[in-house]
Amino acid sequence: MTIQTEKNGNVLTVIVDGSIDTVTAPTLEKELESLYEGAEEMIIDMAKVDYVSSAGLRVILGADRQMNDHGKLILRNVIEDVKEVFEMTGFDEILTIE
Amino acid sequence: MMRNGMKMLFQKWLLAVVSGASIVTIAIFWWTQTTMAWDAGVNVLRIRLDDAKEEVIHNQKNLEKVIKIAADAALAQAKTFAHMVAADPSILKDTAKLEIIRQDLWVDELHVSDSKGVLMACIPTYAIGYDMASSPQSAAFMPALTDKDFELVQELQPNGSQNRSVQYAGVARKDRPGIVQVGYTAQTVEEEMKLADVNYIASTFRIGKNGRLQVIDNPDTESTEEKIFEAEVEGEKSLCMSVPCGKYLLIGSYPESEMYSARNSVLWVLIFATIVLFTVIFFQVSSLLQTVVINGISSVNKSLEAITAGDLNEKISVRTTSEFQALSDGINTTVEALEKSIETEAKRLDAELDMGRTIQASVLPVNFPDTDRYCIGAGMFTAKEVGGDFYDFFKIGEDKVAVLIADVSGKGLTAALYMMGSKAYLKERIISSTQGPATAIEQVNKELCNNNRAHMFLTLFAAVLDLKTGVLTCVNAGHNPPLVRHADGTWEYLKIKHSLPIGISSKCQYFNIDMKFERGDRLFLYTDGVTEAKNEDNKLYGEDRLLQELRSMTGTPMELIGNLKDKLDEYSTGVPQNDDITMLVLDYKND
Numbered sequence: 001m002t003i004q005t006e007k008n009g010n011v012l013t014v015i016v017d018g019s020i021d022t023v024t025a026p027t028l029e030k031e032l033e034s035l036y037e038g039a040e041e042m043i044i045d046m047a048k049v050d051y052v053s054s055a056g057l058r059v060i061l062g063a064d065r066q067m068n069d070h071g072k073l074i075l076r077n078v079i080e081d082v083k084e085v086f087e088m089t090g091f092d093e094i095l096t097i098e
Numbered sequence: 099m100m101r102n103g104m105k106m107l108f109q110k111w112l113l114a115v116v117s118g119a120s121i122v123t124i125a126i127f128w129w130t131q132t133t134m135a136w137d138a139g140v141n142v143l144r145i146r147l148d149d150a151k152e153e154v155i156h157n158q159k160n161l162e163k164v165i166k167i168a169a170d171a172a173l174a175q176a177k178t179f180a181h182m183v184a185a186d187p188s189i190l191k192d193t194a195k196l197e198i199i200r201q202d203l204w205v206d207e208l209h210v211s212d213s214k215g216v217l218m219a220c221i222p223t224y225a226i227g228y229d230m231a232s233s234p235q236s237a238a239f240m241p242a243l244t245d246k247d248f249e250l251v252q253e254l255q256p257n258g259s260q261n262r263s264v265q266y267a268g269v270a271r272k273d274r275p276g277i278v279q280v281g282y283t284a285q286t287v288e289e290e291m292k293l294a295d296v297n298y299i300a301s302t303f304r305i306g307k308n309g310r311l312q313v314i315d316n317p318d319t320e321s322t323e324e325k326i327f328e329a330e331v332e333g334e335k336s337l338c339m340s341v342p343c344g345k346y347l348l349i350g351s352y353p354e355s356e357m358y359s360a361r362n363s364v365l366w367v368l369i370f371a372t373i374v375l376f377t378v379i380f381f382q383v384s385s386l387l388q389t390v391v392i393n394g395i396s397s398v399n400k401s402l403e404a405i406t407a408g409d410l411n412e413k414i415s416v417r418t419t420s421e422f423q424a425l426s427d428g429i430n431t432t433v434e435a436l437e438k439s440i441e442t443e444a445k446r447l448d449a450e451l452d453m454g455r456t457i458q459a460s461v462l463p464v465n466f467p468d469t470d471r472y473c474i475g476a477g478m479f480t481a482k483e484v485g486g487d488f489y490d491f492f493k494i495g496e497d498k499v500a501v502l503i504a505d506v507s508g509k510g511l512t513a514a515l516y517m518m519g520s521k522a523y524l525k526e527r528i529i530s531s532t533q534g535p536a537t538a539i540e541q542v543n544k545e546l547c548n549n550n551r552a553h554m555f556l557t558l559f560a561a562v563l564d565l566k567t568g569v570l571t572c573v574n575a576g577h578n579p580p581l582v583r584h585a586d587g588t589w590e591y592l593k594i595k596h597s598l599p600i601g602i603s604s605k606c607q608y609f610n611i612d613m614k615f616e617r618g619d620r621l622f623l624y625t626d627g628v629t630e631a632k633n634e635d636n637k638l639y640g641e642d643r644l645l646q647e648l649r650s651m652t653g654t655p656m657e658l659i660g661n662l663k664d665k666l667d668e669y670s671t672g673v674p675q676n677d678d679i680t681m682l683v684l685d686y687k688n689d
Contacts, residue, residue, distance in 0.1 A: 058553055058555065090575075091576070
């Protein structure tokens with residue numbers, strides 16, 4: 001998994017490439033933790049994320065909770081397989097997926 | 099890359115310093131040489147101008163002497179002629195004699211006038227009858243008619259008709275009033291004058307090889323100051339010096355090309371030598387850098403790469419310089435310390451993992467019931483790192499049996515403890531709930547949401563089977579859809595209304611979904627470790643494949659779990675297991 005960030009004013013786009021699973025989730029969690037401050041809107045571009053495990057869901061949930069304090073988190077370009085995971089767990093109802 | 103970077107940086111600076119030094123060296127040389135050449139040029143000019151001055155003065159003196167001698171001689175000749183006339187006035191009537199006398203006196207002209215100043219005897223004879231008073235030049239001799247002691251030597255007179263200068267000397271006639279005069283072509287004086295002419299001196303005078311001397315009239319005879327200036331002389335830029343010399347101003351010029359020729363030729367040699375010298379220095383230092391520093395660094399880097407790749411036994415031994423020795427020793431010591439601390443940490447982690455696994459394993463029921471009414475089999479295959487999967491089953495009263503499967507997000511000891519707590523809590527709530535598992539799960543959810551800083555949650559599928567009625571009450575809290583095998587052997591996914599995982603939102607509602615379970619039906623619960631097992635191509639095992647494989651699987655619950663695990667292992671050959679794989683099978687048996 002690789003993580004790329006682009007900052008445009010207060011909008012932060014995080015482009016994730018690869019699986020967010022038990023192994024990679026802690027890396028993403030650490031990376032996101034350093035980005036919350038100052039970002040009003042965080043967009044996670046999921047176009048290249050082929051799989052999200054429960055550990056990954058926890059990181060995304062954590063990000064959502066963090067961003068809800070002072071802005072919002074948007075998941076963008078979520079592929080069908082990953083969308084299924086969100087639907088299966090009901091996350092699609094609590095996350096903003098575009 | 100790193101190596102080139104350092105070398106290039108070094109070379110860039112070296113080049114800058116070296117070329118800077120070269121330029122400064124050459125500039126200093128140029129400056130000193132220019133100053134020296136200028137001073138030398140000024141000296142040459144001064145010495146030569148002194149010579150010129152001396153020559154001019156000397157020639158002027160010579161000229162004066164010659165003029166004096168010539169004048170004295172002319173006067174003597176005039177006197178002699180006067181005496182000869184006085185001794186024998188008859189010679190005046192004898193042209194032949196006069197001619198002999200002229201030759202003897204070695205003059206060109208002899209003139210004798212009468213008492214009125216009219217020439218009465220002459221050689222050459224054409225001037226006879228010429229009145230001396232008729233021209234200012236000859237009139238100058240007129241006082242001789244009255245003054246017996248009169249004598250006069252004139253300066254050289256240009257004689258228009260003969261294109262030469264003639265000098266006249268005259269005295270009073272001794273025997274009677276009259277003028278006796280001789281005239282001669284002052285060849286010696288002329289030559290002497292020519293030699294003494296400053297322009298002649300100037301044209302033959304040389305300063306250095308091509309330097310010139312020019313003489314002009316001194317516009318300011320008062321000044322004795324020498325002046326140095328630059329000017330273009332005959333098309334060449336020259337250093338010039340002017341020195342006053344009486345009524346003249348001597349100007350010496352020394353072409354700068356000549357003045358600087360030594361500097362210029364040495365300058366080229368110096369530039370060449372500097373380039374050669376600094377090129378040698380540049381390459382020597384570069385190669386020294388390469389051998390002493392770069393090679394050492396790249397050797398250290400190679401070892402560091404090996405260390406980074408995991409070989410902590412790699413030792414660095416660059417001992418070319420004391421610095422490298424210290425670096426090598428320092429790194430080796432650090433790596434050793436690191437190795438030790440890694441070992442300690444690994445032990446601690448192992449201990450934590452072991453504890454996690456122990457907790458995970460110890461709380462899972464292992465006595466699988468196999469009664470006449472139902473049969474349960476379950477298995478959990480943990481990944482290297484402890485996940486938070488768990489399963490559970492227990493009786494509720496006499497006629498109900500509950501089965502649970504859950505996946506706690508996260509891993510490690512925290513996940514294990516979270517799993518342990520939630521498992522115990524779920525069991526307690528579900529057993530005591532009278533309104534089905536949904537209410538119990540809602541309570542657990544609220545409790546877990548209250549204090550959840552780590553954002554941990556668990557997906558759960560719980561089912562309670564009423565062994566009497568065959569009603570299966572299910573609650574899905576964000577978990578993978580389980581599968582049901584009907585008595586006729588067909589499998590299908592049980593996709594029921596589901597809610598959020600537990601621990602996310604305290605306001606979340608959970609629903610009891612009742613369905614009829616026939617005798618002979620089988621419920622298969624699993625965690626995402628099953629469907630999300632990966633093969634070498636990073637492809638997930640998937641729900642479709644699971645459904646396919648289950649169709650061919652019969653046997654007891656434990657046999658099914660074992661067979662499926664084998665299939666998963668086969669699928670994931672060569673890929674490490676990243677997540678816990680947990681399965682539970684509940685059979686509703688025939689009477």
